[in-house]
Amino acid sequence: MALIVQKFGGTSVANTDRIKNVAKKVAKAFDKGNQMVVVVSAMAGVTDKLLRLAEKTGKGSMQEKRELDVLLATGEQTTASLLAMALISMNYKAVSLLGHQVKLITNSTFGNAKIAEIHTERIQEAINDQHIVIAAGFQGCDSAGNITTLGRGGSDTSAVAIAAALKADVCEIYTDVDGVYTADPNICQKACKMDQISYDEMLNMAGLGAKVLQIRSVEFAKKYNIPVHVRSSFSEEEGTMVINEDSGMENMAVSAITQNKDEARITLKKVPDQPGVAAKIFSPITDAKIVVDMIIQNTRSGGETDLTFTVPKQDYKRAMEIEQKVAEEIGAKEVIGDKNIAKISAVGSGMRNHFGVAAKMFNALAGENINIIMISTSEIRISCVIQEKYTELAVQVLHTAFGLDQEE
Amino acid sequence: MALIVQKFGGTSVANTDRIKNVAKKVAKAFDKGNQMVVVVSAMAGVTDKLLRLAEKTGKGSMQEKRELDVLLATGEQTTASLLAMALISMNYKAVSLLGHQVKLITNSTFGNAKIAEIHTERIQEAINDQHIVIAAGFQGCDSAGNITTLGRGGSDTSAVAIAAALKADVCEIYTDVDGVYTADPNICQKACKMDQISYDEMLNMAGLGAKVLQIRSVEFAKKYNIPVHVRSSFSEEEGTMVINEDSGMENMAVSAITQNKDEARITLKKVPDQPGVAAKIFSPITDAKIVVDMIIQNTRSGGETDLTFTVPKQDYKRAMEIEQKVAEEIGAKEVIGDKNIAKISAVGSGMRNHFGVAAKMFNALAGENINIIMISTSEIRISCVIQEKYTELAVQVLHTAFGLDQEE
Numbered sequence: 147m148a149l150i151v152q153k154f155g156g157t158s159v160a161n162t163d164r165i166k167n168v169a170k171k172v173a174k175a176f177d178k179g180n181q182m183v184v185v186v187s188a189m190a191g192v193t194d195k196l197l198r199l200a201e202k203t204g205k206g207s208m209q210e211k212r213e214l215d216v217l218l219a220t221g222e223q224t225t226a227s228l229l230a231m232a233l234i235s236m237n238y239k240a241v242s243l244l245g246h247q248v249k250l251i252t253n254s255t256f257g258n259a260k261i262a263e264i265h266t267e268r269i270q271e272a273i274n275d276q277h278i279v280i281a282a283g284f285q286g287c288d289s290a291g292n293i294t295t296l297g298r299g300g301s302d303t304s305a306v307a308i309a310a311a312l313k314a315d316v317c318e319i320y321t322d323v324d325g326v327y328t329a330d331p332n333i334c335q336k337a338c339k340m341d342q343i344s345y346d347e348m349l350n351m352a353g354l355g356a357k358v359l360q361i362r363s364v365e366f367a368k369k370y371n372i373p374v375h376v377r378s379s380f381s382e383e384e385g386t387m388v389i390n391e392d393s394g395m396e397n398m399a400v401s402a403i404t405q406n407k408d409e410a411r412i413t414l415k416k417v418p419d420q421p422g423v424a425a426k427i428f429s430p431i432t433d434a435k436i437v438v439d440m441i442i443q444n445t446r447s448g449g450e451t452d453l454t455f456t457v458p459k460q461d462y463k464r465a466m467e468i469e470q471k472v473a474e475e476i477g478a479k480e481v482i483g484d485k486n487i488a489k490i491s492a493v494g495s496g497m498r499n500h501f502g503v504a505a506k507m508f509n510a511l512a513g514e515n516i517n518i519i520m521i522s523t524s525e526i527r528i529s530c531v532i533q534e535k536y537t538e539l540a541v542q543v544l545h546t547a548f549g550l551d552q553e554e
Numbered sequence: 555m556a557l558i559v560q561k562f563g564g565t566s567v568a569n570t571d572r573i574k575n576v577a578k579k580v581a582k583a584f585d586k587g588n589q590m591v592v593v594v595s596a597m598a599g600v601t602d603k604l605l606r607l608a609e610k611t612g613k614g615s616m617q618e619k620r621e622l623d624v625l626l627a628t629g630e631q632t633t634a635s636l637l638a639m640a641l642i643s644m645n646y647k648a649v650s651l652l653g654h655q656v657k658l659i660t661n662s663t664f665g666n667a668k669i670a671e672i673h674t675e676r677i678q679e680a681i682n683d684q685h686i687v688i689a690a691g692f693q694g695c696d697s698a699g700n701i702t703t704l705g706r707g708g709s710d711t712s713a714v715a716i717a718a719a720l721k722a723d724v725c726e727i728y729t730d731v732d733g734v735y736t737a738d739p740n741i742c743q744k745a746c747k748m749d750q751i752s753y754d755e756m757l758n759m760a761g762l763g764a765k766v767l768q769i770r771s772v773e774f775a776k777k778y779n780i781p782v783h784v785r786s787s788f789s790e791e792e793g794t795m796v797i798n799e800d801s802g803m804e805n806m807a808v809s810a811i812t813q814n815k816d817e818a819r820i821t822l823k824k825v826p827d828q829p830g831v832a833a834k835i836f837s838p839i840t841d842a843k844i845v846v847d848m849i850i851q852n853t854r855s856g857g858e859t860d861l862t863f864t865v866p867k868q869d870y871k872r873a874m875e876i877e878q879k880v881a882e883e884i885g886a887k888e889v890i891g892d893k894n895i896a897k898i899s900a901v902g903s904g905m906r907n908h909f910g911v912a913a914k915m916f917n918a919l920a921g922e923n924i925n926i927i928m929i930s931t932s933e934i935r936i937s938c939v940i941q942e943k944y945t946e947l948a949v950q951v952l953h954t955a956f957g958l959d960q961e962e
Contacts, residue, residue, distance in 0.1 A: 204639030227624035231612030
């Protein structure tokens with residue numbers, strides 16, 4: 147007997163037929179003698195519909211954020227009650243619990259609340275009483291009892307956090323893909339599904355554009371060492387286990403190749419090389435709530451330096467306007483930018499123990515005459531910014547170079 | 555400065571434009587220096603849509619009722635948050651409170667919960683803090699924190715109960731009619747809007763088919779002596795005050811004429827006049843959860859009696875089947891029934907002090923050759939069952955006879 151937390155996303159519960167299918171899946175696991183807690187998202191499309199209602203009614207100001215959370219929370223509330231009904235109609239004991247009933251206590255940052263603690267008494271009581279517990283994902287409440295939400299995609303985080311609080315044996319994330327791949331299967335035909343991947347690798351992949359799991363949920367899973375099983379709600383096949391690296395994992399140098407086309411590059415040319423200049427360049431960007439990803443400062447020559455960084459494409463225009471003013475102030479020569487870039491990354495825990503990964507990556511790209519514009523590295527990741535048009539080619543070449551191609 | 559509780563029904567908040575109009579109405583009352591608590595229903599059509607979702611997912615069993623309440627509660631939650639947003643976007647301080655936040659505590663009869671108590675600390679705090687409070691109607695929670703609902707139309711009851719708990723000066727019920735009329739304006743052109751009506755009269759009218767106010771809300775208002783103002787959300791005109799009879803009300807013998815076409819008549823002929831026979835006739839009807847309204851036992855002759863009663867038309871067929879079996883058992887001669895009947899009632903607190911009201915009613919009907927099939931009376935009401943085809947004629951004749959016609 148195991149305690150299993152399952153999470154079903156919006157497409158898995160998109161209509162009443164799919165909700166009934168989820169009920170069957172849950173019942174099957176329960177019938178095997180497992181204790182079951184199920185976390186659900188809003189039915190696909192519902193959250194967007196609610197956002198449109200809010201848009202038509204309010205002005206979207208900060209003051210309205212508390213009320214927006216009250217509104218959005220109805221989405222998961224609806225799914226939770228429907229799934230409980232479906233299970234009850236199949237003669238199972240089931241009970242839905244909302245954020246304030248689960249007692250998933252958060253801070254009061256409406257719209258993007260952080261989990262403070264989870265009081266598990268009510269869930270545990272229901273489990274002991276042979277109930278299947280259906281928890282509304284994405285939502286919690288602050289200490290004053292106000293409804294809060296965890297930010298878009300927060301149901302993954304709900305599921306992992308509840309699994310951690312209950313010391314569950316596994317947290318299964320059911321989604322519309324059947325696992326985590328060595329590369330995006332849409333652009334790399336030879337990509338294979340991984341049986342397992344470490345938390346750290348997943349964190350590096352999530353941040354790089356692999357949209358399978360919300361990054362916060364992986365951080366949570368790592369912190370509390372909860373095995374996360376990413377799998378498809380539309381098949382019975384095993385997916386990918388996201389686990390601690392110590393768990394006897396084979397140490398590949400590189401586990402996956404990812405790409406990200408969502409960023410743009412901005413370069414300030416001939417910046418006077420003085421203390422405080424970097425702060426002057428980045429403070430106004432931060433004030434505008436624009437997230438900077440990579441920053442590269444080129445080799446200096448004659449008291450001047452070139453400084454390049456990347457921002458989300460959607461913020462490119464604003465960032466350029468800001469930096470043009472900054473350049474005048476600090477006396478930089480010019481500001482140039484480029485939206486047609488892509489970031490290609492090789493991710494792998496084994497990188498720590500394998501030499502020459504970077505060299506192999508640069509050689510493989512050079513072999514196809516792909517120019518590298520920027521480079522950044524972390525302990526288990528090497529990322530290169532290249533021209534956007536080479537994205538697919540670069541992914542395929544690197545996938546082959548690091549021996550990830552599926553066997554025929 | 556007064557403390558006003560306003561309630562807006564489903565048609566008044568049917569879309570975002572109407573919600574914005576409601577916000578303007580509320581803001582106007584607030585700007586006059588009043589403290590405002592607003593109770594809202596689900597947007598028109600939403601509750602039915604949720605019921606259809608539930609129908610498709612579950613089996614509608616008793617075990618599912620807890621979950622149905624969780625589902626239905628999302629309707630009022632949506633409206634409450636949207637109205638709060640609309641007010642906030644107009645630069646008012648507003649906060650939505652759900653059943654469990656208002657702390658409207660009920661028993662655990664899901665789907666038809668009774669209010670036990672209301673803890674007003676949270677509402678009062680918000681009011682003192684210059685907030686307009688938007689309370690989700692129709693919903694509460696039991697002492698264990700489960701979401702409950704008060705039964706269809708329960709938002710009226712929420713509003714009056716909250717008004718009572720807060721000792722509000724008035725509870726304004728905004729609806730799609732502009733008040734309570736002396737007769738149904740659709741069938742009696744001379745019907746007039748009443749300026750005021752007593753709780754008891756309203757209770758008698760509500761039970762008789764005047765669907766303006768939920769009967770439970772009137773009982774609540776009477777118990778706590780809360781003046782209820784029934785008025786239109788689409789105009790600025792005063793509606794009808796439902797108040798205590800002592801409040802200097804003019805004592806008309808008859809205040810209103812109502813009709814009800816929802817019942818059918820069943821007669822058992824030549825019932826042996828023995829002790830215990832009535833129990834044998836009505837117990838199986840009660841067991842089948844059929845509500846009996848009027849019961850008449852005709853004068854006896856030769857140890858036999860005729861017994862007539864009315865049931866809702868929708869239960870007529872089942873009731874006839876039951877009584878045919880009963881008739882065989884007890885040795886009654888035959889069972890006859892009639893679905894084409896209507897109940898016409900004259901209602902008026904003044905009836906207590908006016909003689910001859912009944913005689914005047916019978917005379918007026920006789921003057922049009924309308925045969926009276928059954929008669930029943932309460933302290934402030936006389937009801938006659940007649941053939942259905944005379945309904946409109948009877949209402950018009952009685953309206954004139956009791957001097958209720960609008961002056962030209």
